[in-house]
Amino acid sequence: MTKAVSHQTLARLERLGLSAFVWIGIVLIGVPLLLTVYLSVFDEKLIVFPPRGYTLSWYLAIGPVFGASALISLQLALASVVGSLLLGVPAGIGLSRYRFRGVGAISTLLLAPLTVPDIVLGLGTYVLLVQMDEQLGSAITGSLAGLILSHIMITTPWVVRLCLAGLVNHDRAAEEAAASLGARPWMVIWRVTLPAMRQGIIAAGLFVFISSFENLGLALFLTSPGVTTLPISIFQYLEYHIDPMVAAVAVAQMAGVCALLLVLNRFMRLSQIVR
């Protein structure tokens, strides 16, 4: 009897402990976000507390100040998504399908971007591009093309890894079945393999878009006066102003990403993709 009771108490404590952890997590993530939203409506030139009043004027000012760089970031992110998917998806299919010498080495190499800080990659890429421009007489350094290429370089490994993960449960026999039913090799990939990878590809696209849109480390070295990304222009703005504008931009950016996720969630359950 007493034993049963103590079991119940233990179970209750366990549940309590668990929900406590969950709430601590929610608070840790949520409070900074809420504070940012709060700061973004201060009617003050500097961030002082308590504010004189509240205003939405900072949001109205975002367009003129950050619009151009946001547009560049958007172009950059979309181009990175397209480029890295075009490279990474076929690579993922190939790596999952064929066992050849060096598969292990390639898989390890695909983890490399994780181990090298962005800023180091940025410096290295910058030096490389400058050298290339010198040798070839090209003008990639500081151009949008250079930025896009470098982003594709760091995001493609992620795409490959996500595609490989997406193919883990894929039954190769389905491809053989399609072939036996008269599907030529390209048709097999189009009608069987790619649909099987759909979730991995969507997850990869999302990931590339967000990480490319928010990237600072590479952009620090690779942007130039004409080509400035949103994170860079926020960074530069912060050097001279500490006002609620920065909070407003951050909130706008979060809202944008949230909207993107919500739209995607309408088409497929994201919780099933990101596991």
Add this chain to the structure above:
Amino acid sequence: MSEAARLELDRLSKSFADHVAVRDVSLNVAPGELIVLLGPSGCGKTTTLRMIAGFLAATSGDIRINGESILNLPPYRRNMGIVFQSYALFPHLSVVRNIGFGLEMQRAPSPAIEARVSEMLRLVKLEALSARLPRELSGGQQQRVALARALAIHPKLLLLDEPLSNLDASLRADMAREIRLLQRSRGITTIMVTHDQDEAMAMADRLVVMHDGQVQQIDRQEDLYERPANPFVARFIGRSNLMTGRLDCGKMLALDAGAPIALAGRYRGRGRASLAVRPESIRLMPPGAPGVLVTGQVELCTYLGAVVEHVVRIAPELAIVVRANGIGTDAATRHPVGTAVALLWTQSDECLFDAEDRPVAADRIHVR
């Protein structure tokens, strides 16, 4: 409907880097025949099937359909319906789209596809589930979709790769019967691969027993069962007891394990030999009964319902399995563990093989 095809395998072989998976397999399959490739895992049966399907290239030999070699055709031009062990349905397509896939690949006009798909749905009795996705179906239903998908393209050959192994035991027998009836009514030449001899016996017109990449015997069920070509077949089909030793004066087998066994028949020749006797051919008698061939001690007596199984140790290293009817008026006596018993069987129940594993015929023909 297309005419049923004749399939010939001509000394078909497949070597991988480190081993020979299939060695000189030759087989003639008559139009409309159902052949089962049977053997333990790693015997080369699946490799043979994959070569027929075109997923693996043969190292040597030939595969012909109606006399024409198909070795140079890629899988997508061989026109074979394949049912995979995992069914391999397309998870993102509905039942209808799965079944219509092959016709879609042939660019058939959509009214023709629709007509054929509904014919197939009727055939496998899945009309009610046509809009479902594969993951919303039970194993047996998925199996039917796979079969319908394979048959929809009017294949020259139907290839079944362990088609029943993922089903519940209760469903398996039904499905085996269903596939068999369907295959027969359509008259489609079929090759099936399995490691399960009951399944093989239930479905085949003829069986091909394989071991170590080689064909051991190609025969009908009765011939395999009653006249196994070698000890492996005897053991694999009917789970025969196998006893090895030296043949002495034509009617004794001095076992390697120690005890001598009297043989029911008389044989010419001497030297190494092995004897195969099926568990259900052996009768248990009290010791001292006339005609006793060997005696032993009951080690285990298991009641399995329809049958009673005794394990009788006749030598320290050799135990014999004996199965007898467990129910009815002729139900066998159950002998308690430790009882001394005598074993006997008739000449037609024993299969003797010489040192080269060839069957040895008895001198006089036993009259039943």
